Amino acid sequence: MPLYCEVCSRTFDGPDGKRCPWCRRRRTRHVEPDDLCFLTEREYIWSGMLADVLTQENIPFMQKNVYGAGLALKMGPTHERIRFYVFYKQLAEAESIVESLFSASDGVNASAPNGDNAQ
Numbered sequence: 001m002p003l004y005c006e007v008c009s010r011t012f013d014g015p016d017g018k019r020c021p022w023c024r025r026r027r028t029r030h031v032e033p034d035d036l037c038f039l040t041e042r043e044y045i046w047s048g049m050l051a052d053v054l055t056q057e058n059i060p061f062m063q064k065n066v067y068g069a070g071l072a073l074k075m076g077p078t079h080e081r082i083r084f085y086v087f088y089k090q091l092a093e094a095e096s097i098v099e100s101l102f103s104a105s106d107g108v109n110a111s112a113p114n115g116d117n118a119q
């Protein structure tokens, strides 16, 4: 069973008590099927397409703007980045959808920034 980070909602493999490889916090525990997990981060122009496909596949998801509303207004919505979260029980299914949709582009969540990505 992978671990789950309560701070940034990402899942990763590792022994109990391991620090989150993304945010370096120790607020990690074993993941539960109903935990909302980070799926991917996409530019605004792609987020609508991904949302449509997830809806078609009956995968509930949550979207979160990466930047605050003030910055989005200044830069315009096209520069906004959207984070997608899904329940852990549907994470694998959602990940394969993301992979088939975006296989040509370089995903920002392809690997952990510190390089010791164990997934």
Ligand SMILES: [Zn+2]
Pocket: 005, 006, 007, 008, 009, 010, 020, 021, 022, 023, 024, 025
């Ligand atoms: Zn984290």
